[in-house]
Amino acid sequence: xxxxxxxxxxxxxxxxxxxxxxxxxxxxxxxxxxxxxxxxxxxxxxxxxxxxxxxxxxxxxxxxxxxxxxxxxxxxxxxxxxxxxxxxxxxxxxxxxxxxxxxxxxxxxxxxxxxxxxxxxxxxxxxxxxxxxxxxxxxxxxxxxxxxxxxxxxxxxxxxxxxxxxxxxxxxxxxxxxxxxxxxxxxxxxxxxxxxxxxxxxxxxxxxxxxxxxxxxxxxxxxxxxxxxxxxxxxxxxxxxxxxxxxxxxxxxxxxxxxxxxxxxxxxxxxxxxxxxxxxxxxxxxxxxxxxxxxxxxxxxxxxxxxxxxxxxxxxxxxxxxxxxxxxxxxxxxxxxxxxxxxxxxxxxxxxxxxxxxxxxxxx
Amino acid sequence: xxxxxxxxxxxxxxxxxxxxxxxxxxxxxxxxxxxxxxxxxxxxxxxxxxxxxxxxxxxxxxxxxxxxxxxxxxxxxxxxxxxxxxxxxxxxxxxxxxxxxxxxxxxxxxxxxxxxxxxxxxxxxxxxxxxxxxxxxxxxxxxxxxxxxxxxxxxxxxxxxxxxxxxxxxxxxxxxxxxxxxxxxxxxxxxxxxxxxxxxxxxxxxxxxxxxxxxxxxxxxxxxxxxxxxxxxxxxxxxx
Numbered sequence: 001x002x003x004x005x006x007x008x009x010x011x012x013x014x015x016x017x018x019x020x021x022x023x024x025x026x027x028x029x030x031x032x033x034x035x036x037x038x039x040x041x042x043x044x045x046x047x048x049x050x051x052x053x054x055x056x057x058x059x060x061x062x063x064x065x066x067x068x069x070x071x072x073x074x075x076x077x078x079x080x081x082x083x084x085x086x087x088x089x090x091x092x093x094x095x096x097x098x099x100x101x102x103x104x105x106x107x108x109x110x111x112x113x114x115x116x117x118x119x120x121x122x123x124x125x126x127x128x129x130x131x132x133x134x135x136x137x138x139x140x141x142x143x144x145x146x147x148x149x150x151x152x153x154x155x156x157x158x159x160x161x162x163x164x165x166x167x168x169x170x171x172x173x174x175x176x177x178x179x180x181x182x183x184x185x186x187x188x189x190x191x192x193x194x195x196x197x198x199x200x201x202x203x204x205x206x207x208x209x210x211x212x213x214x215x216x217x218x219x220x221x222x223x224x225x226x227x228x229x230x231x232x233x234x235x236x237x238x239x240x241x242x243x244x245x246x247x248x249x250x251x252x253x254x255x256x257x258x259x260x261x262x263x264x265x266x267x268x269x270x271x272x273x274x275x276x277x278x279x280x281x282x283x284x285x286x287x288x289x290x291x292x293x294x295x296x297x298x299x300x301x302x303x304x305x306x307x308x309x310x311x312x313x314x315x316x317x318x319x320x321x322x323x324x325x326x327x328x329x330x331x332x333x334x335x336x337x338x339x340x341x342x343x344x345x346x347x348x349x350x351x352x353x354x355x356x357x358x359x360x361x362x363x364x
Numbered sequence: 365x366x367x368x369x370x371x372x373x374x375x376x377x378x379x380x381x382x383x384x385x386x387x388x389x390x391x392x393x394x395x396x397x398x399x400x401x402x403x404x405x406x407x408x409x410x411x412x413x414x415x416x417x418x419x420x421x422x423x424x425x426x427x428x429x430x431x432x433x434x435x436x437x438x439x440x441x442x443x444x445x446x447x448x449x450x451x452x453x454x455x456x457x458x459x460x461x462x463x464x465x466x467x468x469x470x471x472x473x474x475x476x477x478x479x480x481x482x483x484x485x486x487x488x489x490x491x492x493x494x495x496x497x498x499x500x501x502x503x504x505x506x507x508x509x510x511x512x513x514x515x516x517x518x519x520x521x522x523x524x525x526x527x528x529x530x531x532x533x534x535x536x537x538x539x540x541x542x543x544x545x546x547x548x549x550x551x552x553x554x555x556x557x558x559x560x561x562x563x564x565x566x567x568x569x570x571x572x573x574x575x576x577x578x579x580x581x582x583x584x585x586x587x588x589x590x591x592x593x594x595x596x597x598x599x600x601x602x603x604x
Contacts, residue, residue, distance in 0.1 A: 196450065196451070196452060196496075196498070197452070199452075199495070199496035200452035200475070200477070200496045200497050201496075202495070202496055203492055203493050203494075203495040203496030203497060204454075204477050204493065204496070204497075206492045206495065207477075207479060207489050207492045207493050210485055210488055210489055210492060211479065211482055211483075211485060211489055215479055215481070215482065215489070216477055216478070216479055217477075217478045217479075217480065218473065218474070218476065218477060218478060219461065219463035219466070219467075219473045219476065219478060220463075220473065221463060221464060221467060221473065227462060227464065230463075230464050231462070231463035231464055233463075233478065233480075236477055236478075265560065266560050267468065267587075267589070267590060267591045268465065268468065268561070268562075268563065268564075268587035268588070268589065268590070268591040269462055269464035269465040269468055269587075269591055270462045270465055271436050271437045271440065271461070271462045271465040271466070271587075272436060272458075272460045272461070272462055273460055273461070273462040273463075273464075274460045275459065275460055298557075301556075301557075317551065317554035317555070317556070318554060318556070318557060319553070319554040319555075319557060319558065319559050319560045319561065320557070320560075340554060340560060340561050342551050342554060342561070345433060346433050347433075347551050347561055347564075361462060363434075363437075363551070363561060363564070363587075364433070364434065364435070364436045364437060
């Protein structure tokens, strides 16, 4: 979450909006999924980039630095949009699952619902914690659906008050962008390249008009252990240099994608990397589930594989497991193991994590 | 394919050699053809599969049948040489590309546009990118209607692009100019828990219309141990 105090007031197509667009562009160097929430506030999912940039602390520092080069900015991390805005105001990083604790001492008025705050005050409830402690059915009965929603927000259970987002901001920013991008028709924009680049740009812009800006992306490689971490997908823009790096990416933790990553699976790389790991079940010859022991060994020989509850397929060959211990320095440490398994139809890279198997990638 | 009606009459009246001369002439005088050649290069390992030893602009190629292991890798390796030579490529409808594998096969990621989830607008989006992208790899997310497929094939021909369809489960109702299928794929490198996937030996069959009517079989390492494509000699067939 990035909050720019100077840019909170809306001005139609004015300086603040342009500056905000610059902030978003600066932050996008760290994460492609930056969302403009309302003028002066943008959000980004912290989990992935934080893992990549070496923890939420260093991510916040990097984002803060990038945004502050444009305008004064506050950066914070918490679960949910509402808590994250408050965390940003205080420059805090709220650890996962601690958001309710963070919210508890704050005054009810912070929800921005004067009527509700007045009612609660008369009941002697002045903090979000006090409000959140009220039993659900009572809140619903007494304060109605809006009150119940505010109750969930106060308890850190649901993300945001209804009017926090201003979807208009996206359209305003989009308007800004079209003003600034006449480059499409300019031949040789990519540094001496041809009008083939310009033709491609024109048709990709047309595809974006059809599918939305995020409908057309390009891939960039970066360092990482797992296949999913080794590439990043960013929204395609006409200004994309064919192979240049985004400014922020020079700060790779281990010196770039060419650097050795301990624990990386040797090449060849899988041609299919599932953006969301797919649930899988791995069983031995007796049909018992195969697990990875605390010492990083398989509890039995893999015999068959089922993907997303599908039919069992015999595993003809397998290799591993290789331990993957990510973010070992951090509280949100992730321990798991990877395994390659070949069935009659395909070869998969499986990941054992959170007590089960996932298909992370497929050698399609 | 671009000889206009009067020329066609002319050819009928004269000896067959005139056809070649005319075709060349037409190619040279076409304003577009001046800057864009008829053929797009492919990797040497794949050249034997294609009737021209390269991808002919304006044609449609299907890669793999439903359930074929390795169809996506094969499609990516088809576009990689042209991509490295500066052509733009697009991948439409594949939500989970392994970008590292694509780069290892030689695809220039800077000139690869991904339309991972075009949804119901997939045909429109494909038509849009065919306007200006040389090679479009399409993985239809839904079964295409014949008319829709025909329109895309026509669009590719008209825009002199190459449409590479990976039909997957959705299928492709139009007969392509060239059909590549993966007949056998076996992985090397694993042995009961030891080792890691090292390379895949693949038998690819090419069949098509006209000059490609006789099926051609080729054995490839795809991917090879460094992620690239290499020819694999066939021990069972000394002629290969």
